[in-house]
Amino acid sequence: MRHRPQWRRVACGAAMLFAAAALATALAWNSIFEAVYNSQLALSPSSRSYREWVAPDVPLYLEIYLFNWTNPDDFPHQKPILAEVGPYRFREYRRHVNVSVYPNNGTIAYRTQRTWQFDEDTSEASLQDNITILNVIAASAAFRSRDWGFLKQKGLSLALAMFGHGMSVSKLAGELLFDGYEDPLIDLANSLPPSALGGAPKVDRFGLFYGRNNSIDTDGYMEVTSGSSSEIPGQIVRWDGHSSLPFYAGECAKMTGSAGEFMPHNLTESEPLTIFMSDLCRTVYMDYQESGTLEGIPYHKYVMNEATFDNSSSTDRNSCFCNGECLWSGVMNVSACRYGSPSFLSLPHFLHGDPDLLDKVEGLAPDPDLHTFYFAVEPRLGIPLDVSARFQYNVYLEPMPNIALYANVPKMLFPIFWVQQKVQVESKVLGELRIVRGVMDWGGTVCACAALAFAAILTVTSCCSSHCKKKDEIEKEKDEAELKLNPNNRS
Known part of the structure; x- marks a missing residue:
């Protein structure tokens, strides 16, 4: 009797985990971005925002x-x-x-x-x-x-x-x-x-x-x-x-x-x-x-x-x-x-x-x-x-x-x-702002696409597993039928 390869189960579990994580991140992207952005803006003595605020160079x-x-x-x-x-x-x-x-x-x-x-x-x-x-x-x-x-x-x-x-x-x-x-x-x-x-x-x-x-x-x-x-x-x-x-x-x-x-x-x-x-x-x-x-x-x-x-x-x-x-x-x-x-x-x-x-x-x-x-x-x-x-x-x-x-x-x-x-605002700052805007605008979309990709991997892996399982069952039935017809071949 043949067994399902272990790697298929691992791949399915990983794909399911990553897909769920990417989907959750996509749905909560705005809140996540806002929290991270606010933490960078906070006026604490160790932050970049504080240093630029104390003595602006604009x-x-x-x-x-x-x-x-x-x-x-x-x-x-x-x-x-x-x-x-x-x-x-x-x-x-x-x-x-x-x-x-x-x-x-x-x-x-x-x-x-x-x-x-x-x-x-x-x-x-x-x-x-x-x-x-x-x-x-x-x-x-x-x-x-x-x-x-x-x-x-x-x-x-x-x-x-x-x-x-x-x-x-x-x-x-x-x-x-x-x-x-x-x-x-x-x-x-x-x-x-x-x-x-x-x-x-x-x-x-x-x-x-x-x-x-x-x-x-x-x-x-x-x-x-x-x-x-x-x-x-x-x-x-x-x-x-x-x-x-x-x-x-x-x-x-x-x-x-x-x-x-x-x-x-x-x-x-x-x-x-x-x-x-x-x-x-x-x-x-x-x-x-x-x-x-x-x-x-x-x-x-x-x-x-x-x-x-x-x-x-x-x-x-x-x-x-x-x-x-x-x-x-x-x-x-x-x-x-x-x-x-x-x-x-x-x-x-x-x-x-x-x-x-x-x-x-x-x-x-x-x-x-x-x-x-x-x-x-x-x-x-x-x-x-x-x-x-x-x-x-x-x-x-x-x-x-x-x-x-x-x-x-x-x-x-x-x-x-x-x-x-x-x-x-100077052009250098505008360049940095374009990057931040890009992360903010497209981060959720990227995470959603990642969720779809992992879902696709999960689907392909599941289909492959089902196909292999069905093939194993067919071969098993074939082997059993063969044994019935040729009992002398039984070891």
């Missing part, structure tokens, strides 16, 4: 455009005529410092240090340019005095006249930006108690970016998810010790979303991209605009549009951001988180803003191609591919009868400057 540039006021002597009888000058281009170096890891709750806390160096070769303007802008110091002092009594306001009016403050100030671009300039009103402010300054730190000079270079305090103390507990890293948890924003109430006080460096995965066209921005002291909801590809990598593009800084005329979502009266749509009042200064932010050239904003000035020309704030993000992995962060800083003016300098000014927002930080 080239960063800050571009600043100043609005030169060409007719200050004719104001307020004539509209301000503004001429955009720039860009003043600065190379930015960024590091995360004072990092503390909290494994118990899966968070990581840090401060961000930024250093800017003027790039003379690529800038289209010089720091020696003479620029005229609105006198921000005087405008801020007048804004703070809105709730003062008659005598205090008159005292401020006399101080402005005594110190020679006018409606405008002309300085070198370098002084207006990072270097700063001295002003006797600053010395007077430093002699006042902190409560009179709205808690603002005392400074010895004034500049639009004075004190920010090399500072670790500008962005505040951030605490975000580390990604060690399967959640996405870089999602805001606390800011400067607050788990909710002290400047707003209700829904507007909530802090949620990405801190700007790690985006959610599996982004859709129907959900907004949610980002917490410390410069705005709030969470921003960016809406989907379109999809495209960058060197073969697909992306979803999310933008700040008409609804982002809406004054609640079209949606109630932004009403709690008003901090008082909502005057214009398309701008955000950030005075509450700027020590009570008359600061409003908008998109450059009042893009998507109330038409009245443009009616009050001349020289602005909003262009969506030049002034849109957008994030282009690879949707499955949440990798930012192309980012243009753009904001315009404006100072609020209103008539103040008891302060001579501002007695007849119109109620308006006066543009001072706008900034752009544009970052695009």
Whole structure:
């Protein structure tokens, strides 16, 4: 009697095992990939992601455009005529410092240090340019005095006249930006108690970016998810010790979303991209605009549009951001988180803003191609591919009868400057991303094909075994019949 070869049983068992394993992997591929990918992204001191996050080597540039006021002597009888000058281009170096890891709750806390160096070769303007802008110091002092009594306001009016403050100030671009300039009103402010300054730190000079270079305090103390507990890293948890924003109430006080460096995965066209921005002291909801590809990598593009800084005329979502009266749509009042200064932010050239904003000035020309704030993000992995962060800083003016300098000014927002930080992923990183996308997109298919291949091997092996078994049975029956016919042949 013949026996089935042992190798057939082993082959069948192995094929069945591999087929089951490949099928299970194919069905769970997305979950497996997500778990492995998240483990690589986690902000732990031993991970590659952490090292690249602490000191990013992606080239960063800050571009600043100043609005030169060409007719200050004719104001307020004539509209301000503004001429955009720039860009003043600065190379930015960024590091995360004072990092503390909290494994118990899966968070990581840090401060961000930024250093800017003027790039003379690529800038289209010089720091020696003479620029005229609105006198921000005087405008801020007048804004703070809105709730003062008659005598205090008159005292401020006399101080402005005594110190020679006018409606405008002309300085070198370098002084207006990072270097700063001295002003006797600053010395007077430093002699006042902190409560009179709205808690603002005392400074010895004034500049639009004075004190920010090399500072670790500008962005505040951030605490975000580390990604060690399967959640996405870089999602805001606390800011400067607050788990909710002290400047707003209700829904507007909530802090949620990405801190700007790690985006959610599996982004859709129907959900907004949610980002917490410390410069705005709030969470921003960016809406989907379109999809495209960058060197073969697909992306979803999310933008700040008409609804982002809406004054609640079209949606109630932004009403709690008003901090008082909502005057214009398309701008955000950030005075509450700027020590009570008359600061409003908008998109450059009042893009998507109330038409009245443009009616009050001349020289602005909003262009969506030049002034849109957008994030282009690879949707499955949440990798930012192309980012243009753009904001315009404006100072609020209103008539103040008891302060001579501002007695007849119109109620308006006066543009001072706008900034752009544009970052695009390098080709080398895009090459690595294509490999990761290939593994993610085709890994499940490859495993399914492997399962089919092993199933085929199992089928062939089983058929072969059945055929051999049947052949053995036929030969056995033949042998038995032969023995019956020829009993003498029996051994």
